[in-house]
Amino acid sequence: MVSAHSPEHSTTTAKIVVAGGFGAGKTTLVSAISEIPPINTEAWMTTAGTLDDPLEPDSDKSTTTVAMDFGRRTLADDLVLYLFGTPGQQRFWPMWDDLCRGASGALVLVDTRHLDRSFAAVNYFENDSTVPFVVGVNMFHGEQTHRLDAVRQALSLHESVPLCAFDARDRAQVAGALVGVVEHSMARTARPAPPRPMAPALR
Amino acid sequence: MATPRTHPKVRPYVLTGGRTVTRHRLLVHTLVTVPYYDPGLAAAMLPEARTLYEQARDGCSVAELSALSGLSLGVTRVIVSDLAAAQRVRVHAETYGSPFDRRLLERVRDGLRALA
Numbered sequence: 232m233v234s235a236h237s238p239e240h241s242t243t244t245a246k247i248v249v250a251g252g253f254g255a256g257k258t259t260l261v262s263a264i265s266e267i268p269p270i271n272t273e274a275w276m277t278t279a280g281t282l283d284d285p286l287e288p289d290s291d292k293s294t295t296t297v298a299m300d301f302g303r304r305t306l307a308d309d310l311v312l313y314l315f316g317t318p319g320q321q322r323f324w325p326m327w328d329d330l331c332r333g334a335s336g337a338l339v340l341v342d343t344r345h346l347d348r349s350f351a352a353v354n355y356f357e358n359d360s361t362v363p364f365v366v367g368v369n370m371f372h373g374e375q376t377h378r379l380d381a382v383r384q385a386l387s388l389h390e391s392v393p394l395c396a397f398d399a400r401d402r403a404q405v406a407g408a409l410v411g412v413v414e415h416s417m418a419r420t421a422r423p424a425p426p427r428p429m430a431p432a433l434r
Numbered sequence: 435m436a437t438p439r440t441h442p443k444v445r446p447y448v449l450t451g452g453r454t455v456t457r458h459r460l461l462v463h464t465l466v467t468v469p470y471y472d473p474g475l476a477a478a479m480l481p482e483a484r485t486l487y488e489q490a491r492d493g494c495s496v497a498e499l500s501a502l503s504g505l506s507l508g509v510t511r512v513i514v515s516d517l518a519a520a521q522r523v524r525v526h527a528e529t530y531g532s533p534f535d536r537r538l539l540e541r542v543r544d545g546l547r548a549l550a
């Protein structure tokens with residue numbers, strides 16, 4: 232748990248949203264970087280999604296994300312990053328606005344075998360969200376099967392949206408992709424630093 | 435870890451008195467802590483409030499409180515807000531004014547780079 236021994240010492244939490252179609256590897260990504268096993272807030276939804284979420288017979292995926300997984304990574308004594316996977320199924324979309332509120336950036340995962348499953352997530356961040364996003368091709372089995380420019384074309388992705396490829400199982404590669412997300416947010420929101428003082432710690 | 439689930443026949447609005455909105459800004463990653471833990475107070479609380487109060491002793495996010503207590507996010511938010519209004523828990527305001535504050539993004543980036 233987050234250290235809270237000193238009331239005057241205020242820990243900062245930040246959030247990055249991980250979106251993508253069903254089976255794109257969101258849970259895998261969160262697991263790779265989280266210091267705790269990803270927690271599932273299944274209490275949010277009471278119906279299981281097995282009928283709506285057909286898994287490919289050739290898929291390695293054996294569990295289904297009913298609502299959303301999230302993980303946590305402590306980046307400094309007073310800084311904790313939370314990673315929230317968006318629920319992939321269409322009926323959970325109202326949750327996306329809630330999850331995206333206060334997010335510092337988003338990573339939309341795509342599986343090149345099922346690009347169509349991530350169209351909705353790309354569309355959401357293009358049109359319905361102000362959170363800057365990066366698209367990441369999950370290299371299943373560590374292989375990049377398609378050239379990135381071909382993926383960009385297939386997704387009709389604007390050139391201003393960064394596109395990268397990485398293995399969602401690999402912690403270092405995931406961290407690298409998330410660095411890209413943060414840098415994109417910095418570029419998108421760059422403006423002269425406001426002289427806003429840090430919020431004083433409550434006593 | 436014990437996760438006392440609400441009885442399935444108890445509807446969420448019973449726990450919150452029908453309320454769905456909160457006074458505090460409670461994002462899923464908002465940090466909640468207990469400034470001073472009072473076991474006597476905990477013993478007198480309703481089970482759901484007590485679960486959240488005890489869970490928050492270690493300091494955790496609203497989403498963690500929800501997941502670890504087995505309470506839905508909406509119910510968790512309302513009860514945490516009540517506990518905060520009674521100054522039983524502390525809801526940590528965002529340290530930076532915006533999730534896109536440059537200093538915050540730089541710190542997150544640097545922390546992630548160390549893992550890459």
